[in-house]
Amino acid sequence: MGIKNALFNLFKKPQTLNYPLEALPRTPNYRGLIEYGEAECIYCLKCQKACPPQAIIFEPTNHPTANPKNKKSLEYTYNSLLCIYCGECVRACPKPNEALWQSDKKPSVQTTKTHQQKARD
Amino acid sequence: MKKTIQIPLGSQHIALLEPIKFRFECENEKIIAVDSDVGFVHRGVERACATKFSFDSVPYVVARICGLCAITHSLASTMAIESLMEGEVSQKANYLRILLVELDRIHSHLLCLAHVSENAGYEAMFMRIMGDREPIMALLELITGNRVQFDYVCIGGVNRDIDNQIAITLKKTLATLQSKIQEYIAEFSSNWSLALKYKNIGTLSLEDAYIYNAIGPLARATGLATDVRSSNKDLPYDAIGFKMVVGEGGDIYARNIVRLHEILNSIEMCHNIVEGLPEGEILTKFKGKPQGEAITRLEAPRGELMYYIKGSKKAILDRVRIKTPTFSSIPAFMEIFKGNQYADAPAILASFDPCMSCTAK
Numbered sequence: 001m002g003i004k005n006a007l008f009n010l011f012k013k014p015q016t017l018n019y020p021l022e023a024l025p026r027t028p029n030y031r032g033l034i035e036y037g038e039a040e041c042i043y044c045l046k047c048q049k050a051c052p053p054q055a056i057i058f059e060p061t062n063h064p065t066a067n068p069k070n071k072k073s074l075e076y077t078y079n080s081l082l083c084i085y086c087g088e089c090v091r092a093c094p095k096p097n098e099a100l101w102q103s104d105k106k107p108s109v110q111t112t113k114t115h116q117q118k119a120r121d
Numbered sequence: 122m123k124k125t126i127q128i129p130l131g132s133q134h135i136a137l138l139e140p141i142k143f144r145f146e147c148e149n150e151k152i153i154a155v156d157s158d159v160g161f162v163h164r165g166v167e168r169a170c171a172t173k174f175s176f177d178s179v180p181y182v183v184a185r186i187c188g189l190c191a192i193t194h195s196l197a198s199t200m201a202i203e204s205l206m207e208g209e210v211s212q213k214a215n216y217l218r219i220l221l222v223e224l225d226r227i228h229s230h231l232l233c234l235a236h237v238s239e240n241a242g243y244e245a246m247f248m249r250i251m252g253d254r255e256p257i258m259a260l261l262e263l264i265t266g267n268r269v270q271f272d273y274v275c276i277g278g279v280n281r282d283i284d285n286q287i288a289i290t291l292k293k294t295l296a297t298l299q300s301k302i303q304e305y306i307a308e309f310s311s312n313w314s315l316a317l318k319y320k321n322i323g324t325l326s327l328e329d330a331y332i333y334n335a336i337g338p339l340a341r342a343t344g345l346a347t348d349v350r351s352s353n354k355d356l357p358y359d360a361i362g363f364k365m366v367v368g369e370g371g372d373i374y375a376r377n378i379v380r381l382h383e384i385l386n387s388i389e390m391c392h393n394i395v396e397g398l399p400e401g402e403i404l405t406k407f408k409g410k411p412q413g414e415a416i417t418r419l420e421a422p423r424g425e426l427m428y429y430i431k432g433s434k435k436a437i438l439d440r441v442r443i444k445t446p447t448f449s450s451i452p453a454f455m456e457i458f459k460g461n462q463y464a465d466a467p468a469i470l471a472s473f474d475p476c477m478s479c480t481a482k
Contacts, residue, residue: 002245005245005249006245009245015252015255027259027262027263027266028263029262029263029264029265029266029281030262030266031265031266031267031272050177052174052178052181052182084181084270084272085266085267085272086181086272086280087272087280088177088181088275091275091280
Protein backbone atom coordinates (compact mmCIF):
# COMPACT_ATOMS: atom_id res chain seq x y z
CA MET A 1 0.00 0.00 0.00
CA GLY A 2 2.66 2.48 1.07
CA ILE A 3 5.08 1.71 -1.77
CA LYS A 4 2.26 1.76 -4.32
CA ASN A 5 1.21 5.22 -3.13
CA ALA A 6 4.77 6.51 -3.04
CA LEU A 7 5.39 5.44 -6.64
CA PHE A 8 2.04 6.84 -7.76
CA ASN A 9 2.75 10.18 -6.10
CA LEU A 10 6.19 10.35 -7.68
CA PHE A 11 4.72 10.57 -11.17
CA LYS A 12 1.50 12.40 -10.30
CA LYS A 13 0.86 16.05 -11.14
CA PRO A 14 0.96 18.32 -8.08
CA GLN A 15 -2.40 19.13 -6.51
CA THR A 16 -1.48 22.76 -5.98
CA LEU A 17 -1.58 25.49 -8.61
CA ASN A 18 1.44 27.51 -9.65
CA TYR A 19 -0.16 30.76 -8.53
CA PRO A 20 0.27 33.61 -9.61
CA LEU A 21 1.67 32.25 -12.91
CA GLU A 22 -1.47 30.14 -13.31
CA ALA A 23 -4.83 31.79 -12.76
CA LEU A 24 -7.08 30.37 -10.05
CA PRO A 25 -10.17 28.64 -11.40
CA ARG A 26 -13.32 30.55 -10.56
CA THR A 27 -16.54 28.72 -9.77
CA PRO A 28 -19.63 29.81 -11.71
CA ASN A 29 -21.38 30.88 -8.50
CA TYR A 30 -18.50 33.02 -7.29
CA ARG A 31 -19.62 35.77 -4.91
CA GLY A 32 -17.92 38.92 -6.17
CA LEU A 33 -18.26 42.68 -5.95
CA ILE A 34 -21.62 44.35 -5.47
CA GLU A 35 -22.29 46.71 -8.37
CA TYR A 36 -24.65 49.65 -8.48
CA GLY A 37 -26.66 51.25 -11.29
CA GLU A 38 -27.43 54.78 -10.20
CA ALA A 39 -29.92 55.51 -13.00
CA GLU A 40 -32.27 52.72 -11.83
CA CYS A 41 -31.97 53.27 -8.05
CA ILE A 42 -35.12 54.46 -6.30
CA TYR A 43 -33.28 55.42 -3.09
CA CYS A 44 -35.41 53.26 -0.77
CA LEU A 45 -32.26 52.55 1.33
CA LYS A 46 -33.29 48.90 1.84
CA CYS A 47 -29.80 47.70 0.89
CA GLN A 48 -28.25 49.94 3.51
CA LYS A 49 -30.55 48.53 6.19
CA ALA A 50 -29.97 44.92 5.13
CA CYS A 51 -26.17 45.07 4.95
CA PRO A 52 -24.74 43.25 8.01
CA PRO A 53 -21.33 45.02 8.15
CA GLN A 54 -22.73 48.37 6.93
CA ALA A 55 -20.58 48.36 3.82
CA ILE A 56 -23.26 50.24 1.87
CA ILE A 57 -24.03 53.73 3.12
CA PHE A 58 -25.92 56.51 1.39
CA GLU A 59 -24.15 59.68 2.38
CA PRO A 60 -25.78 63.12 2.10
CA THR A 61 -24.12 65.48 -0.37
CA ASN A 62 -24.52 69.15 -1.22
CA HIS A 63 -24.65 68.84 -4.99
CA PRO A 64 -27.85 67.80 -6.84
CA THR A 65 -27.79 64.46 -8.73
CA ALA A 66 -29.12 63.41 -12.13
CA ASN A 67 -31.63 60.84 -10.78
CA PRO A 68 -34.98 62.60 -10.03
CA LYS A 69 -35.80 59.95 -7.36
CA ASN A 70 -32.83 61.14 -5.34
CA LYS A 71 -34.65 63.94 -3.55
CA LYS A 72 -32.32 64.13 -0.56
CA SER A 73 -29.13 64.31 -2.69
CA LEU A 74 -27.72 61.05 -1.34
CA GLU A 75 -24.54 59.46 -2.64
CA TYR A 76 -24.06 55.69 -2.74
CA THR A 77 -20.80 54.61 -1.11
CA TYR A 78 -19.67 51.00 -1.04
CA ASN A 79 -16.70 49.69 0.91
CA SER A 80 -15.51 46.48 -0.72
CA LEU A 81 -13.08 45.78 2.14
CA LEU A 82 -15.87 45.79 4.69
CA CYS A 83 -18.29 43.82 2.47
CA ILE A 84 -18.77 40.13 3.31
CA TYR A 85 -20.32 39.41 -0.14
CA CYS A 86 -23.37 37.71 1.41
CA GLY A 87 -25.75 39.25 -1.15
CA GLU A 88 -28.36 40.39 1.44
CA CYS A 89 -28.46 43.84 -0.22
CA VAL A 90 -29.28 42.36 -3.63
CA ARG A 91 -32.06 40.23 -2.10
CA ALA A 92 -33.45 43.30 -0.30
CA CYS A 93 -33.34 45.49 -3.44
CA PRO A 94 -36.75 46.03 -5.12
CA LYS A 95 -34.98 46.28 -8.50
CA PRO A 96 -32.30 43.57 -8.44
CA ASN A 97 -30.07 43.26 -11.53
CA GLU A 98 -30.93 46.83 -12.48
CA ALA A 99 -30.09 48.97 -9.48
CA LEU A 100 -27.93 46.50 -7.54
CA TRP A 101 -26.38 43.19 -8.51
CA GLN A 102 -23.58 40.81 -7.49
CA SER A 103 -20.91 40.47 -10.18
CA ASP A 104 -18.10 37.93 -10.37
CA LYS A 105 -15.40 40.60 -10.18
CA LYS A 106 -12.79 40.65 -7.45
CA PRO A 107 -12.23 43.72 -5.29
CA SER A 108 -9.14 45.66 -6.30
CA VAL A 109 -6.32 46.02 -3.81
CA GLN A 110 -6.41 49.79 -4.25
CA THR A 111 -9.94 50.59 -3.15
CA THR A 112 -11.72 53.85 -2.84
CA LYS A 113 -11.63 55.63 0.48
CA THR A 114 -13.44 53.93 3.32
CA HIS A 115 -16.09 55.64 5.40
CA GLN A 116 -13.65 55.93 8.26
CA GLN A 117 -11.00 57.53 6.06
CA LYS A 118 -13.55 59.95 4.67
CA ALA A 119 -14.62 60.87 8.18
CA ARG A 120 -10.98 61.46 9.12
CA ASP A 121 -10.41 63.76 6.12
CA MET B 122 12.04 17.84 47.90
CA LYS B 123 9.41 18.44 45.22
CA LYS B 124 8.75 15.27 43.31
CA THR B 125 6.74 16.62 40.39
CA ILE B 126 7.60 19.08 37.65
CA GLN B 127 5.30 21.43 35.76
CA ILE B 128 5.43 21.41 31.96
CA PRO B 129 3.29 23.82 29.93
CA LEU B 130 1.81 22.92 26.54
CA GLY B 131 0.74 25.99 24.59
CA SER B 132 -0.52 28.63 24.17
CA GLN B 133 1.94 28.53 21.27
CA HIS B 134 3.20 25.08 20.48
CA ILE B 135 4.39 23.35 17.35
CA ALA B 136 1.68 20.66 17.60
CA LEU B 137 -1.16 23.10 18.18
CA LEU B 138 -2.96 25.04 15.51
CA GLU B 139 -4.97 27.14 17.88
CA PRO B 140 -4.16 28.84 21.15
CA ILE B 141 -4.98 26.66 24.13
CA LYS B 142 -2.81 26.32 27.20
CA PHE B 143 -2.41 23.25 29.39
CA ARG B 144 -0.17 23.08 32.41
CA PHE B 145 0.76 19.49 33.15
CA GLU B 146 1.94 18.35 36.55
CA CYS B 147 4.29 15.50 35.66
CA GLU B 148 5.93 12.75 37.65
CA ASN B 149 8.85 11.82 35.42
CA GLU B 150 7.05 11.48 32.05
CA LYS B 151 3.63 10.65 33.48
CA ILE B 152 0.96 13.35 33.70
CA ILE B 153 -0.76 13.38 37.09
CA ALA B 154 -2.65 16.69 37.07
CA VAL B 155 -3.80 19.17 34.43
CA ASP B 156 -4.78 22.81 34.41
CA SER B 157 -6.16 24.57 31.33
CA ASP B 158 -6.71 28.07 29.95
CA VAL B 159 -8.78 28.69 26.84
CA GLY B 160 -9.60 32.37 26.54
CA PHE B 161 -6.83 33.54 24.21
CA VAL B 162 -8.95 34.52 21.20
CA HIS B 163 -11.92 36.17 22.86
CA ARG B 164 -13.62 38.62 20.48
CA GLY B 165 -16.82 39.53 22.30
CA VAL B 166 -19.16 38.13 19.63
CA GLU B 167 -22.07 37.56 22.05
CA ARG B 168 -21.92 41.16 23.24
CA ALA B 169 -21.65 42.50 19.68
CA CYS B 170 -24.74 40.49 18.66
CA ALA B 171 -26.75 42.05 21.49
CA THR B 172 -25.58 45.63 21.01
CA LYS B 173 -24.40 46.42 17.47
CA PHE B 174 -26.15 44.18 14.98
CA SER B 175 -29.82 43.80 14.18
CA PHE B 176 -31.37 40.34 14.57
CA ASP B 177 -31.31 39.56 10.84
CA SER B 178 -27.55 40.21 10.71
CA VAL B 179 -26.79 37.96 13.70
CA PRO B 180 -26.51 34.72 11.62
CA TYR B 181 -23.83 36.41 9.50
CA VAL B 182 -21.96 37.67 12.56
CA VAL B 183 -21.93 34.38 14.48
CA ALA B 184 -20.72 32.57 11.34
CA ARG B 185 -17.46 34.48 11.83
CA ILE B 186 -16.88 32.75 15.17
CA CYS B 187 -15.36 29.73 13.49
CA GLY B 188 -14.28 28.94 9.96
CA LEU B 189 -14.82 25.19 10.25
CA CYS B 190 -18.31 25.07 11.69
CA ALA B 191 -19.54 28.41 10.30
CA ILE B 192 -22.68 26.81 8.91
CA THR B 193 -23.70 25.21 12.23
CA HIS B 194 -23.31 28.53 14.03
CA SER B 195 -25.37 30.47 11.52
CA LEU B 196 -27.98 27.70 11.30
CA ALA B 197 -28.38 27.37 15.09
CA SER B 198 -28.81 31.13 15.54
CA THR B 199 -31.19 31.34 12.57
CA MET B 200 -33.35 28.52 13.92
CA ALA B 201 -33.50 30.16 17.34
CA ILE B 202 -34.54 33.52 15.83
CA GLU B 203 -37.06 31.85 13.51
CA SER B 204 -38.75 30.12 16.44
CA LEU B 205 -39.49 33.56 17.92
CA MET B 206 -41.04 34.89 14.70
CA GLU B 207 -44.07 34.07 12.56
CA GLY B 208 -43.49 31.89 9.53
CA GLU B 209 -42.46 28.44 8.44
CA VAL B 210 -39.36 27.22 6.67
CA SER B 211 -40.02 25.07 3.60
CA GLN B 212 -39.01 21.43 3.63
CA LYS B 213 -36.67 22.01 0.71
CA ALA B 214 -34.76 24.69 2.64
CA ASN B 215 -34.48 22.28 5.58
CA TYR B 216 -33.00 19.60 3.31
CA LEU B 217 -30.50 22.07 1.84
CA ARG B 218 -29.56 23.22 5.33
CA ILE B 219 -28.78 19.64 6.38
CA LEU B 220 -26.81 19.09 3.16
CA LEU B 221 -24.51 21.96 4.06
CA VAL B 222 -24.17 20.88 7.70
CA GLU B 223 -23.21 17.36 6.64
CA LEU B 224 -20.72 18.52 3.99
CA ASP B 225 -19.23 20.74 6.67
CA ARG B 226 -18.98 17.75 9.02
CA ILE B 227 -17.18 15.72 6.34
CA HIS B 228 -14.48 18.31 5.77
CA SER B 229 -14.10 19.06 9.47
CA HIS B 230 -13.63 15.37 10.35
CA LEU B 231 -11.15 14.97 7.48
CA LEU B 232 -9.15 17.90 8.84
CA CYS B 233 -9.09 16.31 12.30
CA LEU B 234 -7.96 12.94 10.91
CA ALA B 235 -5.22 14.71 8.94
CA HIS B 236 -3.96 16.37 12.11
CA VAL B 237 -4.01 13.11 14.02
CA SER B 238 -1.89 11.55 11.25
CA GLU B 239 0.48 14.50 11.34
CA ASN B 240 0.91 14.23 15.09
CA ALA B 241 1.57 10.51 14.70
CA GLY B 242 4.49 11.45 12.44
CA TYR B 243 2.72 10.18 9.32
CA GLU B 244 3.13 13.26 7.12
CA ALA B 245 2.30 11.43 3.89
CA MET B 246 -1.12 10.50 5.25
CA PHE B 247 -1.69 14.12 6.28
CA MET B 248 -1.01 15.20 2.69
CA ARG B 249 -3.30 12.51 1.27
CA ILE B 250 -6.22 13.39 3.52
CA MET B 251 -5.83 17.11 2.92
CA GLY B 252 -5.72 16.41 -0.81
CA ASP B 253 -8.93 14.41 -0.61
CA ARG B 254 -10.58 17.12 1.48
CA GLU B 255 -10.03 19.66 -1.29
CA PRO B 256 -12.88 18.43 -3.59
CA ILE B 257 -15.31 18.86 -0.65
CA MET B 258 -14.14 22.45 -0.20
CA ALA B 259 -14.60 23.01 -3.95
CA LEU B 260 -18.08 21.53 -3.65
CA LEU B 261 -18.97 23.91 -0.83
CA GLU B 262 -17.67 26.79 -2.95
CA LEU B 263 -19.78 25.62 -5.86
CA ILE B 264 -22.94 25.49 -3.74
CA THR B 265 -22.47 28.62 -1.63
CA GLY B 266 -20.11 30.75 -3.71
CA ASN B 267 -17.46 30.86 -1.02
CA ARG B 268 -14.85 28.45 0.28
CA VAL B 269 -15.03 29.07 4.00
CA GLN B 270 -17.58 31.67 5.09
CA PHE B 271 -20.63 30.21 3.43
CA ASP B 272 -23.31 32.80 4.36
CA TYR B 273 -25.77 30.24 3.06
CA VAL B 274 -28.46 30.25 5.73
CA CYS B 275 -30.71 33.24 6.25
CA ILE B 276 -33.90 33.85 8.21
CA GLY B 277 -36.64 32.11 6.23
CA GLY B 278 -34.58 29.54 4.37
CA VAL B 279 -31.38 29.44 2.37
CA ASN B 280 -29.81 31.88 -0.09
CA ARG B 281 -29.08 29.61 -3.03
CA ASP B 282 -30.61 26.60 -4.69
CA ILE B 283 -28.73 23.66 -6.17
CA ASP B 284 -29.20 22.93 -9.88
CA ASN B 285 -28.78 19.72 -11.84
CA GLN B 286 -25.13 20.34 -12.66
CA ILE B 287 -24.24 20.84 -8.99
CA ALA B 288 -26.18 17.68 -8.03
CA ILE B 289 -24.19 15.62 -10.56
CA THR B 290 -20.84 17.04 -9.37
CA LEU B 291 -21.87 16.43 -5.77
CA LYS B 292 -22.75 12.78 -6.35
CA LYS B 293 -19.55 12.17 -8.30
CA THR B 294 -17.32 13.81 -5.68
CA LEU B 295 -18.97 11.99 -2.79
CA ALA B 296 -18.74 8.62 -4.57
CA THR B 297 -14.98 9.13 -5.04
CA LEU B 298 -14.59 10.15 -1.41
CA GLN B 299 -16.58 7.14 -0.21
CA SER B 300 -14.10 4.69 -1.75
CA LYS B 301 -11.21 6.66 -0.29
CA ILE B 302 -12.78 6.61 3.18
CA GLN B 303 -12.94 2.80 2.95
CA GLU B 304 -9.20 2.81 2.25
CA TYR B 305 -8.66 5.12 5.23
CA ILE B 306 -10.65 2.83 7.51
CA ALA B 307 -8.33 -0.03 6.53
CA GLU B 308 -5.28 2.19 7.02
CA PHE B 309 -6.44 3.63 10.35
CA SER B 310 -7.25 0.18 11.74
CA SER B 311 -4.14 -1.72 10.58
CA ASN B 312 -1.26 0.72 10.18
CA TRP B 313 1.07 0.63 13.18
CA SER B 314 1.74 4.37 13.50
CA LEU B 315 -1.96 5.29 13.17
CA ALA B 316 -3.79 2.43 14.81
CA LEU B 317 -1.87 0.09 17.04
CA LYS B 318 0.32 2.81 18.55
CA TYR B 319 -2.82 4.65 19.63
CA LYS B 320 -4.76 1.81 21.16
CA ASN B 321 -5.31 2.42 24.88
CA ILE B 322 -3.77 5.92 24.63
CA GLY B 323 -5.87 8.87 25.76
CA THR B 324 -8.67 6.65 27.04
CA LEU B 325 -11.95 7.98 28.39
CA SER B 326 -14.14 5.38 30.06
CA LEU B 327 -17.89 5.26 29.50
CA GLU B 328 -18.45 6.14 33.15
CA ASP B 329 -16.17 9.20 32.94
CA ALA B 330 -17.89 10.27 29.71
CA TYR B 331 -21.14 10.44 31.72
CA ILE B 332 -19.56 12.17 34.71
CA TYR B 333 -17.65 14.81 32.73
CA ASN B 334 -20.47 15.36 30.25
CA ALA B 335 -18.49 14.46 27.14
CA ILE B 336 -20.20 15.15 23.81
CA GLY B 337 -19.70 14.56 20.11
CA PRO B 338 -17.29 11.97 18.68
CA LEU B 339 -15.36 12.05 21.97
CA ALA B 340 -18.39 10.61 23.81
CA ARG B 341 -19.55 8.33 21.00
CA ALA B 342 -16.08 6.69 20.88
CA THR B 343 -16.60 5.55 24.46
CA GLY B 344 -19.90 3.87 23.61
CA LEU B 345 -22.11 6.70 24.89
CA ALA B 346 -24.94 7.10 22.38
CA THR B 347 -25.36 10.87 22.42
CA ASP B 348 -26.12 12.79 19.26
CA VAL B 349 -28.42 15.80 18.90
CA ARG B 350 -29.30 14.65 15.38
CA SER B 351 -31.17 11.65 16.75
CA SER B 352 -33.51 13.81 18.86
CA ASN B 353 -33.76 16.86 16.60
CA LYS B 354 -37.36 17.52 15.65
CA ASP B 355 -36.73 20.74 13.67
CA LEU B 356 -34.66 19.11 10.94
CA PRO B 357 -35.77 15.92 9.12
CA TYR B 358 -32.76 13.78 10.04
CA ASP B 359 -34.83 10.61 10.36
CA ALA B 360 -36.10 10.90 6.79
CA ILE B 361 -32.64 11.11 5.24
CA GLY B 362 -31.09 8.08 6.90
CA PHE B 363 -29.20 9.27 9.95
CA LYS B 364 -27.52 6.46 11.86
CA MET B 365 -25.85 6.87 15.21
CA VAL B 366 -22.20 5.80 15.06
CA VAL B 367 -20.99 4.42 18.37
CA GLY B 368 -17.51 3.09 18.99
CA GLU B 369 -15.91 1.30 21.89
CA GLY B 370 -12.75 1.79 23.88
CA GLY B 371 -12.75 5.58 24.07
CA ASP B 372 -9.09 5.87 22.98
CA ILE B 373 -7.53 7.80 20.09
CA TYR B 374 -8.00 4.80 17.81
CA ALA B 375 -11.73 4.58 18.62
CA ARG B 376 -12.20 8.32 18.01
CA ASN B 377 -10.57 8.05 14.57
CA ILE B 378 -12.75 5.11 13.59
CA VAL B 379 -15.94 6.85 14.84
CA ARG B 380 -15.07 9.93 12.76
CA LEU B 381 -14.44 7.83 9.65
CA HIS B 382 -17.75 6.00 10.00
CA GLU B 383 -19.54 9.31 10.62
CA ILE B 384 -18.12 10.61 7.34
CA LEU B 385 -19.56 7.54 5.60
CA ASN B 386 -22.96 8.19 7.17
CA SER B 387 -22.79 11.88 6.19
CA ILE B 388 -21.96 10.92 2.59
CA GLU B 389 -24.98 8.61 2.57
CA MET B 390 -27.21 11.38 3.96
CA CYS B 391 -25.96 13.87 1.33
CA HIS B 392 -26.77 11.31 -1.39
CA ASN B 393 -30.26 10.83 0.02
CA ILE B 394 -30.84 14.59 0.20
CA VAL B 395 -29.87 15.14 -3.43
CA GLU B 396 -31.94 12.15 -4.56
CA GLY B 397 -35.05 13.07 -2.60
CA LEU B 398 -34.90 16.87 -2.61
CA PRO B 399 -38.50 18.11 -2.25
CA GLU B 400 -39.96 20.71 -4.58
CA GLY B 401 -40.73 24.15 -3.25
CA GLU B 402 -39.43 27.58 -2.41
CA ILE B 403 -36.01 27.99 -0.80
CA LEU B 404 -36.94 31.21 0.95
CA THR B 405 -40.15 32.14 2.79
CA LYS B 406 -40.91 35.45 4.44
CA PHE B 407 -40.90 35.68 8.22
CA LYS B 408 -42.98 38.40 9.83
CA GLY B 409 -42.45 40.45 12.96
CA LYS B 410 -39.51 40.78 15.24
CA PRO B 411 -38.26 38.14 17.69
CA GLN B 412 -40.07 38.15 21.01
CA GLY B 413 -39.42 35.79 23.89
CA GLU B 414 -36.72 33.26 24.64
CA ALA B 415 -35.51 30.35 22.55
CA ILE B 416 -32.94 27.60 22.81
CA THR B 417 -31.63 25.62 19.85
CA ARG B 418 -29.41 22.58 19.92
CA LEU B 419 -27.57 21.37 16.87
CA GLU B 420 -24.92 18.72 16.32
CA ALA B 421 -21.75 20.51 15.17
CA PRO B 422 -18.82 18.37 13.95
CA ARG B 423 -17.39 18.42 17.48
CA GLY B 424 -20.60 17.88 19.43
CA GLU B 425 -23.62 19.72 20.70
CA LEU B 426 -23.82 23.43 19.91
CA MET B 427 -26.38 25.39 21.92
CA TYR B 428 -27.80 28.84 21.26
CA TYR B 429 -29.90 30.86 23.67
CA ILE B 430 -31.58 33.95 22.24
CA LYS B 431 -33.80 36.49 23.96
CA GLY B 432 -35.65 39.22 22.13
CA SER B 433 -38.28 41.80 23.02
CA LYS B 434 -39.76 42.89 19.65
CA LYS B 435 -36.82 45.18 18.96
CA ALA B 436 -34.39 45.18 16.05
CA ILE B 437 -31.52 44.36 18.41
CA LEU B 438 -31.70 41.19 20.50
CA ASP B 439 -31.55 41.36 24.30
CA ARG B 440 -29.22 38.43 24.78
CA VAL B 441 -27.27 35.94 22.69
CA ARG B 442 -25.55 33.10 24.52
CA ILE B 443 -23.50 30.46 22.77
CA LYS B 444 -22.34 27.18 24.31
CA THR B 445 -19.82 25.58 22.01
CA PRO B 446 -18.89 21.88 21.91
CA THR B 447 -15.19 22.26 22.80
CA PHE B 448 -16.04 24.40 25.82
CA SER B 449 -18.36 21.70 27.16
CA SER B 450 -15.74 19.00 26.62
CA ILE B 451 -12.87 20.66 28.49
CA PRO B 452 -13.48 18.80 31.82
CA ALA B 453 -13.37 15.50 29.89
CA PHE B 454 -10.20 16.62 28.05
CA MET B 455 -8.46 17.30 31.35
CA GLU B 456 -9.46 13.92 32.74
CA ILE B 457 -8.15 12.04 29.69
CA PHE B 458 -4.64 13.47 30.00
CA LYS B 459 -4.18 12.07 33.52
CA GLY B 460 -2.10 8.92 33.59
CA ASN B 461 -0.77 9.32 30.06
CA GLN B 462 2.78 10.12 28.97
CA TYR B 463 3.67 13.75 28.28
CA ALA B 464 5.03 12.73 24.87
CA ASP B 465 1.55 11.59 23.84
CA ALA B 466 -0.14 14.85 24.87
CA PRO B 467 -0.04 16.58 21.42
CA ALA B 468 -1.49 13.47 19.72
CA ILE B 469 -4.23 13.14 22.36
CA LEU B 470 -5.08 16.82 21.97
CA ALA B 471 -5.28 16.51 18.18
CA SER B 472 -7.66 13.56 18.55
CA PHE B 473 -10.08 15.79 20.53
CA ASP B 474 -10.33 18.07 17.50
CA PRO B 475 -10.51 21.18 19.71
CA CYS B 476 -11.78 24.42 18.23
CA MET B 477 -10.47 27.35 20.21
CA SER B 478 -11.98 30.17 18.19
CA CYS B 479 -15.40 28.62 18.93
CA THR B 480 -14.59 28.22 22.61
CA ALA B 481 -13.29 31.74 23.24
CA LYS B 482 -15.66 33.45 20.73
